[in-house]
Amino acid sequence: MAEIKDPENTILIELKDGTVAIELLADVAPGHAERMKELARSGAYDNVAFHRVINDFMAQTGDVQNGNMEKDYNPRGAGTGGSDLPNLKAEFSKIPHDRGTLGAARSQSPDSANSQFFINFKDNHFLNGQYTVYGRVIQGMEHVDAIAKGEPPANPDRMISVKVASDA
Numbered sequence: 001m002a003e004i005k006d007p008e009n010t011i012l013i014e015l016k017d018g019t020v021a022i023e024l025l026a027d028v029a030p031g032h033a034e035r036m037k038e039l040a041r042s043g044a045y046d047n048v049a050f051h052r053v054i055n056d057f058m059a060q061t062g063d064v065q066n067g068n069m070e071k072d073y074n075p076r077g078a079g080t081g082g083s084d085l086p087n088l089k090a091e092f093s094k095i096p097h098d099r100g101t102l103g104a105a106r107s108q109s110p111d112s113a114n115s116q117f118f119i120n121f122k123d124n125h126f127l128n129g130q131y132t133v134y135g136r137v138i139q140g141m142e143h144v145d146a147i148a149k150g151e152p153p154a155n156p157d158r159m160i161s162v163k164v165a166s167d168a
Contacts, residue, residue: 004138007166009033011040011135014160015147020140021165022102029091029134032104032113036134037164039064039083039115045162051079053149053156057124060105061159062116079152082114090132097127100144102135119144 004010009024026033039045044064052060065081090110097103099122104113113132120127121144137144147157 004165008164009037010138010165011036012161012163012165012168013045013140014162015140015143016157016160017143017146018140020143021138022135023138024102024135025093025095025133028093028095029104029132031088032091032132032134035083035085035088035115036117038085040162040164041167044083044115045159047158047160049152049156049158050147051152051156052118053147053153054151055149056122058103058118058120059144059147060116060118062105064115079116082116085114087111088113088132091134092129092132095133097124097131097133098136099123100137100141101133102137103127104132104134106131121145 009026011022011024013020024033024036048061048064050059050061051063063079063081064083097120099120101120103118105116105118106113148155
């Protein structure tokens with residue numbers, strides 16, 4: 001396991017191949033970091049599918065409204081919902097969308113991020129200043145790279161569990 005400097009601001013995502021550790025950038029995007037911890041602690045992210053995974057771009061997940069109903073899962077329905085919590089204001093920064101960074105997915109409105117997020121497979125600097133960066137993978141990027149691709153994937157991978165490291 002990578003050294004976790006701040007367990008309260010580190011997320012552990014259990015995938016089929018292993019654990020991904022994400023360092024939240026709470027000093028850069030405090031609202032987004034807090035929301036991720038709140039949803040992780042409530043169990044909302046557990047068993048949620050990666051509904052949009054584009055090779056050489058990113059893996060998107062976090063549709064807590066439509067993505068975690070195992071037997072009723074409709075892959076075409078995922079990706080349209082968020083949580084019951086209010087949308088977040090954009091927290092743009094100078095941090096680039098590099099490989100392994102976590103970005104807030106949103107609709108056309110910059111202030112529409114809620115629960116969905118994506119992990120960049122490569123440097124995607126064309127997203128800089130348009131999507132909030134609020135974390136970075138510090139361990140397990142090889143597990144992110146192995147997520148089933150597709151829009152949606154035929155057999156989507158899921159986040160088995162999502163926890164805040166200080167609670168694990």
